[in-house]
Amino acid sequence: MRFTILATFAALLTYCWFLLKVGQARRKFGVEAPKTTGNADFERIFRVQQNTVEQLVLFLPSLWIFGFYVSDILAGLLGLGWTAARALYAAEYYADAKTRGPGAALTFLIGIVLLVGGTIGALIKGP
Amino acid sequence: MRFTILATFAALLTYCWFLLKVGQARRKFGVEAPKTTGNADFERIFRVQQNTVEQLVLFLPSLWIFGFYVSDILAGLLGLGWTAARALYAAEYYADAKTRGPGAALTFLIGIVLLVGGTIGALIKGP
């Protein structure tokens, strides 16, 4: 499961980066906890992290089912593609919320491919 | 783990549906990112998805521990029950936030049963 683990590591490390950006943005834009709204610059940075949580709950289980039942190396490649799509999404969203489409769509698409592919693989191969 | 995987697939596919509904509702009700508030119709659709993330982080690990250490087929049945409860919750919440109780309670209850049952099973059987 070496490549699945590397893809998990890349995805979660990128997610840690998004988490740290939110803490930094709280100070920079003066948005004090528990508030999460009131400043559009903060809100974009916050939504990148939140949306990544929303995608991780789809991605991680699907990645591992795919890596275990279909192919570890292919899971690793798709997983690294997911992280690249997330980095694209963050760069787009940080710049302008309107441009976040491609990164968002690619992340979601890879999640679906892993989920459907992994499930089919498990039903064919698995006990 | 065939039934555990099928239950995972059903839960995550339903979740993808909730995700797509949020994107659609952004356009329909004119709630532009990064905003997530300001229109009660959008907010109900958004909260269904958000609350499903909140329940998935309890459900998925518990389902897999239960499926591995207690019973794959019983995990599959409880897991499909979880997805049915989520669909009920969404239908209730989309119609009127006040009526979401039964679907919410049933989802949570199944999550707890899987967590407690899976942990007990693992401590008895597992190495």
Add this chain to the structure above:
Amino acid sequence: MRFTILATFAALLTYCWFLLKVGQARRKFGVEAPKTTGNADFERIFRVQQNTVEQLVLFLPSLWIFGFYVSDILAGLLGLGWTAARALYAAEYYADAKTRGPGAALTFLIGIVLLVGGTIGALIKGP
């Protein structure tokens, strides 16, 4: 994986407690769904639960990789430390949002240690 499972159980049970606190706070402070803002007392209780979701998506996969490839018992100990840090965070945040730093930092640090340690362990030992 006995200790990894016990740590998972402790973390998720604590999370269930945070979830129940949100439901109770909705009634106590009159914040009706789908709203999640408008009352600072409610918002602190809500953010404790939300932030725990944000940390669980990092913690749980990292814990299991660490428990499987490095050490089950050490994963269990670090995992129980994570839950203790979360309980500290909740106590701090419920009292005053400004004092939540130590619990937040400790939770995040343990997540990172499990992620990095588990990945290194998997690359050295794993197939």
